[in-house]
Amino acid sequence: MFLPAGSQDETGVQIANRLKASEIFRKVSEKRNFKAISTPVVEYAHTFTNEIAGMDLQSMLKWFNSEGEIEVLRPDWTAAVARAIAKQHQSFQKWSYQGSVFRMDKDGTENRQAGIEIVHADPFLGESECLLTAIQYLKEIGLEEYVIELGHTAIFEQIIKPLKLDLKEEEALRMAMHDKRMDLVEELLSNYPEEIKDALVQLIDAYGGSDVITHYEHVWANQPELLAILQHIRQLINLLEATGVSEVIVDLGRVKNLPYYDGIMFRGFVTTDGSTCFSGGRYDRLYKQFEQETSAVGLAFDVDQLALHMETKDSLTKACIIATPETHSIAEKYREDLPEDIVDIQYHVHNEAIYSAIYTVILDNNQYKVVKR
Structure with missing residues (x-):
C-alpha cells in the first residue's frame, strides 16, 4: 500500500540517531534543571487557533468529535505546554518536552521535536538559558558546524x-x-x-x-x-x-x-546545508489568555534534522554465530561470552562481509561448543 502525502517509513541509521539524540537531550535538560512535561497528542483546536495563539486551522490535521468540537493532532508544543502549566505554581520555571507535532504545511506531516520552555523567569536569564542549553546540546550530539x-x-x-x-x-x-x-x-x-x-x-x-x-x-x-x-x-x-x-x-x-x-x-x-536545527523566541503574550502577565521564552530542536547530521558510529562490532535449529540454544548461551558485540544468530550467511567475526557451533567429542572461524 502507498502512504499518504507527507508520511514515510524509516529504517536503520535515522532511527538510531534519533533515539540517541533523544537520550542526550534528556540528560542535558535534566542536568540543567528542566522538568519533563508531556501533553496529549490530541487537543482541542481552540488551544492553537484562539485569538492570542493565532495559528491557522487549515494547516492542522483535524476532525469533529462526537460533540461537534474540532480536535487536532498537536501542531505546536509551545501553546500546548502553556495550556498545561498555566495553573502550575509559578515557582517552577523550566520545562522540557519531546514528541511529534503534526502539520500539513511542512515537508513531512510528522515532525519530531525536543524543546524547552522557560516561564516566569527574568527575561534575559530565560533567553540566555535557552541559547546556552542549545549550545550544550548540539555539542553533546557532535554537531559543531x-x-x-x-x-x-x-x-x-x-x-x-x-x-x-x-x-x-x-x-x-x-x-x-x-x-x-x-x-x-x-x-x-x-x-x-x-x-x-x-x-x-x-x-x-x-x-x-x-x-x-x-x-x-x-x-x-x-x-x-x-x-x-x-x-x-x-x-x-x-x-x-x-x-x-x-x-x-x-x-x-x-x-x-x-x-x-x-x-x-x-x-x-x-x-553545511543551511537547514534549520532549532528555532524559538519570546512569547509573553501567549499567557494573556490565562490572565497572566509574565515572561515566557523557549526553543524547539528539529530532531529529524539533527539525526540526519549526526555522525554515525558503530559503537559495537558485529559478530555472527552460525547455528542450526538443534544448536540454536547453544548459540544463544554464547551471547554472554561476547558482551561487547552485536550478536546475530543465523543458520546460513549470505554476506559474511558485514560481520567482523563469524563463529560456528560444532560437535566435538559429543559436546557442542562455539568456535571462531
Whole structure:
C-alpha cells in the first residue's frame, strides 16, 4: 500500500540517531534543571487557533468529535505546554518536552521535536538559558558546524506603527518581509510615506554580523525604542561570544513566523546545508489568555534534522554465530561470552562481509561448543 502525502517509513541509521539524540537531550535538560512535561497528542483546536495563539486551522490535521468540537493532532508544543502549566505554581520555571507535532504545511506531516520552555523567569536569564542549553546540546550530539541567528519582532512592528495598517494589510506586508520580497514591499507601501517604505526595504538586507548592529545604531540614533532592541541583541551576542560561540549573526528584517512571538527570536542553522536545527523566541503574550502577565521564552530542536547530521558510529562490532535449529540454544548461551558485540544468530550467511567475526557451533567429542572461524 502507498502512504499518504507527507508520511514515510524509516529504517536503520535515522532511527538510531534519533533515539540517541533523544537520550542526550534528556540528560542535558535534566542536568540543567528542566522538568519533563508531556501533553496529549490530541487537543482541542481552540488551544492553537484562539485569538492570542493565532495559528491557522487549515494547516492542522483535524476532525469533529462526537460533540461537534474540532480536535487536532498537536501542531505546536509551545501553546500546548502553556495550556498545561498555566495553573502550575509559578515557582517552577523550566520545562522540557519531546514528541511529534503534526502539520500539513511542512515537508513531512510528522515532525519530531525536543524543546524547552522557560516561564516566569527574568527575561534575559530565560533567553540566555535557552541559547546556552542549545549550545550544550548540539555539542553533546557532535554537531559543531552551525550558526545562531538573532532577530526581534518589535523592529518591524515599531517601524510600521505610524502607518496604522489594518490586520489584513499588516499580514500581507509581514509575509512580503518574511519572503524577502523587496518589490512586493514597495508595491504594498506605494501610497505610504517614502521614508517608511525605504526603511523596510533596506531592512530586508540588514543581515550579517555585529557590524549590522553598529550601522543601525547610527541609523536609529534618534529612536530610543529601536536602540534598546539593538542593545538587547548585542548583549546576547556578547554572552554567546564569551562562552566560545563565534558564529552569531543578526537578521534585523526578520518577522515572526508564529503569531504569538513578541520579542527576541532565534534560530540555529547547520552550515553545511543551511537547514534549520532549532528555532524559538519570546512569547509573553501567549499567557494573556490565562490572565497572566509574565515572561515566557523557549526553543524547539528539529530532531529529524539533527539525526540526519549526526555522525554515525558503530559503537559495537558485529559478530555472527552460525547455528542450526538443534544448536540454536547453544548459540544463544554464547551471547554472554561476547558482551561487547552485536550478536546475530543465523543458520546460513549470505554476506559474511558485514560481520567482523563469524563463529560456528560444532560437535566435538559429543559436546557442542562455539568456535571462531
